[in-house]
Amino acid sequence: MTDSPSSSVPIVPQESADLDRDQQVRLKSEGGKLLLLLPPEGDGGEENPAAVFNWEEVWQQLKQRLDAGDRFWQPETVVHLIARDRLLDGRQLQAIADALTEAQLRLKRVYTSRRQTAVAAATAGYSVEQQSSITHLNQSSQESGQVMAEPLYLETTLRSGADIQHNGTVVLLGDVNPGGTITAEGDILVWGRLRGVAHAGSKGNTRCLIMALQMEPTQLRIADFVARAPETPLTDYYPEVAYVTPQGSIHIVRASDFSRSRGEG
């Protein structure tokens, strides 16, 4: 695939649905504790179930994130759950607490803007902070601002159907199998085989990069550009880097040649 120019076409920007879905379950360390942020539920859930994550999906994301990062957490770290406007019943709260316990983390406090969730959390014995939904709205608009989140580090195999979205750089130690997708606002580094779809600079930054030890993607996207892998598979693979050329197409070069070609370009 080295140095092969790929045909690029701009993607039609997907506005509304994408915006709602681009926030996934996140774990973020802050001041010695871990924040578990759930994606907001919003109002669209009832009329359009496709626009928001349901509990099953949230649950799968949570399990995936816990499995993919547990090497880095200290045992007995305190977790604060930021449930936002998500409706959680006692059972679901218990499921979250159990999953955290399995990863040797302790759920202590629940932040929510929903009364029912607050009641369920208080019944289960967690300290609860109920915020009005107005402050929640402000919060979320602040978050989707210009500042990128810290890189997301994952150690897992992204299997078919797995879909990672992050408003920052994504570092994956493992393979992306066909049918798996990474969408990142920043760069994407895959320390493994990239055989699924990778979309770097998803908010339009054409200077973002996609790197992989073995680049056999179904599709590469950087900002609004799309490239396919060559039809005939290669025999040898090298670590490679994909970038957008000033001419406006995605190119892939060997990692060892990358810095040089950048200097010239």
Next chain:
Amino acid sequence: MSRIIVITSGKGGVGKTTTTANLGMALARRNRRVAVIDADFGLRNLDLLLGLENRVVYTAVDFLAGQCRLEQALVKDKRHPNLVLLPAAQNRTKDAVKPDQMKKLAAALAKVYEYILVDCPAGIESGFQNAIAAAQEALIVTTPEIAAVRDADRVVGLLEANSIKQIHLIINRIRPAMVQANDMMSVEDVKEILAVPLIGVVPEDEKVIVSTNKGEPLVLSETPSMAGNAFDNIARRLEGEKVEFLDLTPTHDGFFSKLKKVLNTKLF
């Protein structure tokens, strides 16, 4: 300690039910007490493959609805007293059962049986969620086709998300000659994508069709068959035995292989 194992694949038609029937029978023949559960509510097949269709009186749904005792719903195998089948209801759909009920069911069976094999329906919807609810282990069945492998990959991800970490892979219906001619994915190709430990490779075998239609699991057959052997080996590996994988290199009649055969026969 009994083992609750779900046999699943994602894609349909790759051999889940055949695998369940044969493994159940093979384990029963090794003097294990085995219960096979058909979790494919509404599209039950396992009773057919075991040749027990005409003995089904009550089903799992009848038991869960409180209309019969568990022992009444269990169908004893006509050949092997160690094997029982818990049939699915044919007149209901997947939504008739909840994951919690499946857990209850499996827990009740676990008191008596050493192996509980759950035959999972195709797909990843509620039927799948029910089937995996009680399982501690999973056997993924796939054929060497990209669609089957892709679906298997998805299912492995879902199993991991449901905290089922003990997953083994069965590659079914492989055709060694086609693999050698580079016309079919090899065992290595499949293993590379799924990254799950292999527990068995079952070659394509016409006898499977015959045995399915007769309702006689292949492992019972008098005449040994490649597929029957492969299933028997999987049962032994489940039991913790170390068994070599079958030599599936195609029997090509080249000059050297003929010569080798001649030499071997002369020697003995």
